Amino acid sequence: MQDSPIPCPSLRQAALLRRYGPPEAIRVETQLLPPRKPGLVPVQVLAAAVTVGDARIRAARAPGGLGPMLRLAFGLTGPRQPVLGMFFCGRLIEPAPGLAAGSRVMGNTGMAMGAHATHLQIDPARLRPAPESLGEAEAAALMFGGLTAADFLLDKAALRPGQSLLVNGATGEVGCAALQIARHLGLVSTAICRTENHEFARGLGASACHDYRQGPPQGRWDGILDLAGTLPYARSKALLAPGGVLMPATASLGAMLGGALRPRRGTHRITASTTDDGPKALDRLLDLHRQGAIRPVVSAPLSLDQIAQAHALCDSGHKRGSVVVVMAADDRP
Ligand SMILES: NC(=O)c1ccc[n+]([C@@H]2O[C@H](COP(=O)([O-])OP(=O)(O)OC[C@H]3O[C@@H](n4cnc5c(N)ncnc54)[C@H](OP(=O)(O)O)[C@@H]3O)[C@@H](O)[C@H]2O)c1
Structure with missing residues (x-):
């Protein structure tokens, strides 16, 4: 297991949403890596899913009557966390319990979001090794x-x-x-x-x-x-x-x-309610994948620069499977 950190740049590319709006409201910008938060580990993102959930938050659009609750939860005129995205596959920059630096991991940032960027920070308890049987876009798309x-x-x-x-x-x-x-x-x-x-x-x-x-x-x-x-x-x-x-x-x-x-x-x-997407649920899903029960369908692997297109596909209501943004190779150490 590798105990020493892998190189981490001081800048990252991030897809930023400052006000709710159409797909074009998102801008990809270069910014300083956010300061480290205690208890979180840094991850270099390799691929991240762009979901109907992300598109709903981007547009502040929720099923009938839930719009005000969405704005209360995420921010009134724009999201307090301007980088959307929850589900990703990445490379761990520093070692974490049971996970070596440099290993391929997958996870869900939950309400903290932040996956539509080349780097993020996350509670290591929310990470799992990405199975060899899944490419990075597929691992991001599974969840x-x-x-x-x-x-x-x-x-x-x-x-x-x-x-x-x-x-x-x-x-x-x-x-x-x-x-x-x-x-x-x-x-x-x-x-x-x-x-x-x-x-x-x-x-x-x-x-x-x-x-x-x-x-x-x-x-x-x-x-x-x-x-x-x-x-x-x-x-x-x-x-x-x-x-x-x-x-x-x-x-x-x-x-x-x-x-x-x-x-x-x-x-x-x-029976209607929100989905349990915590680490135990992810373990069960990975078990289902290992048993051959499920393999994600990635219909549109796009680049981070094409994130507006990814959101437009989600808005269409007719996409096949998952839309994923894959980070460019030159963003990698
Ligand atoms: N409760 C929860 O915890 C939870 C969690 C995750 C997602 N969701 C919700 O689940 C929903 C589905 O998400 P998704 O990502 O799978 O959406 P999606 O990818 O946009 O779904 C597209 C599917 O809907 C079909 N479709 C389009 N219009 C239709 C119509 N009028 N009648 C029947 N089928 C139609 C499409 O078929 P064609 O392409 O052939 O038109 C396609 O099969 C979203 O609303 C999301 O918010 C809820």
């Missing part, structure tokens, strides 16, 4: 969709092998993970996305597909994972089998409160 899908399917819905699952919004970052985990669990999945994505969805494990432009699907499912926000309970109850569970991942404030206050509707159950 947002994988943690969300695992949380809904394994913890919240707890569906059994042979049961059926409808994934509404099946070929985005969370959908790609959900279809794969569902296949691993022995569920029979139906994917909702445009026809041009049906073959792709089948490759990830969907048994059947439906194009949302043709109206609602026909059938009944034991679980519905609504990633598009178009199947609130009023619309999905006719699609749920007796004892079925609705998982609204994109719920409005009203729907979240409704789900929390009245989780049972006859034989149906509604």
Whole structure:
């Protein structure tokens, strides 16, 4: 294990957002490395995911009624932390417990964000060795969709092998993970996305597909994972089998409160809440990856200079899998 630090420059490239706005509101600038904070270790970022969550924060756009809460949490006119980004793969600059300096790590900065830069600092407890089986873009891409899908399917819905699952919004970052985990669990999945994505969805494990432009699907499912926000309970109850569970991942404030206050509707159950994305959840996700259950789909590896394009892809609502910014080789020691 390498005990001596690897070289760390005094400057970094960072994607800065000073006021909420469109993708072009983000500017990539060179700045001094922020001062070291006690208890945190420095990491050179190799790749970072740009997620729908980042795009929501950038635009201060949240599902119905949650906008004011987003501004209270992150800042009124712009984010207090101007560097967005939570999920990354990087190289550890100094040794940390169980991790050598120079080793390839992956992690989630959580609400501290800061991953859309060539360097960040993080609590070492939030880091894990990046598996050899994943490239750096893939390691960065595994977490947002994988943690969300695992949380809904394994913890919240707890569906059994042979049961059926409808994934509404099946070929985005969370959908790609959900279809794969569902296949691993022995569920029979139906994917909702445009026809041009049906073959792709089948490759990830969907048994059947439906194009949302043709109206609602026909059938009944034991679980519905609504990633598009178009199947609130009023619309999905006719699609749920007796004892079925609705998982609204994109719920409005009203729907979240409704789900929390009245989780049972006859034989149906509604389970909506934020995802557990802590280190234990990451360990479980890495186990799922090692078992061959999940492999991230990176549709767009871009450079940090292309971060506005990355945000625009997230805003489109039609990206396949994950969008990742990969740091340029000349930013590396
Ligand atoms: N609750 C939580 O803890 C949590 C955590 C993470 C994410 N989320 C939420 O989960 C949602 C999904 O995230 P993501 O990154 O997977 O999004 P995404 O990548 O933008 O999802 C794109 C998917 O949605 C499909 N889609 C687009 N319009 C649709 C429509 N009208 N009806 C049905 N499907 C449609 C797309 O299909 P086509 O491309 O074929 O149109 C594609 O399959 C986001 O709203 C995010 O905020 C929640």
